[in-house]
Amino acid sequence: MQYIFKSALLALIFVVPFIITQGNTVPVTVDKTLYYSVLAGDDLDALNSMLTKFNQITFPEKEAYEGALLMKKAGLVKKLKEKLQSFKSGRKKLEDAINNSKGNVEYRFLRLIIQENAPNIVRYKTNLKDDTEIVRTSYKNLSPAIQQVVKDYSKKSAFLKTADL
DSSP, rough: HHHHHHHHHHHHHHHHOOOOHHHSSSSOOHHHHHHHHHSSSHHHHHHHHHHHHHHHOOTHHHHHHHHHHHHHTTTTSOOOHHHHHHHHHHHHHHHHHHHOOOOEEEEEEHHHHHHHSGGGGOOOOTTTTHHHHHHHGGGSOHHHHHHHHHHHHHTTTSOOOGGGG
């Protein structure tokens, strides 16, 4: 009996801290409505706050979401060097996420938003037609929350029209 108690105690000492540590990396879900609201807005503080929170958690869309936010941030910061660094870093994250998950329509939607609103000087508009077509044809397969975001965006988009959805 004493042996079982000692074994159980050792298990608690060594296994429970491991489980608790591992619990910090369990993927979480992100409030997509809030995310897209921050992405659509011009509030640099809200954007930075969201990026800070993203650094503390793990979730499946993290690279793509961070990438889009960093590119959006490039349009809001004042210093040219910071603009360039933020855009390049964000572009790499988003493109890597798309390449690693080619069938993810939401990532294509994120790229569509960024490319449609990016200044010509950054030369980031090469996938507008392809991404528009993918989002349009896969719209019905998106979650209701993302469908609503796409529908709202299509009202002001030059490429993605509400009638096409």
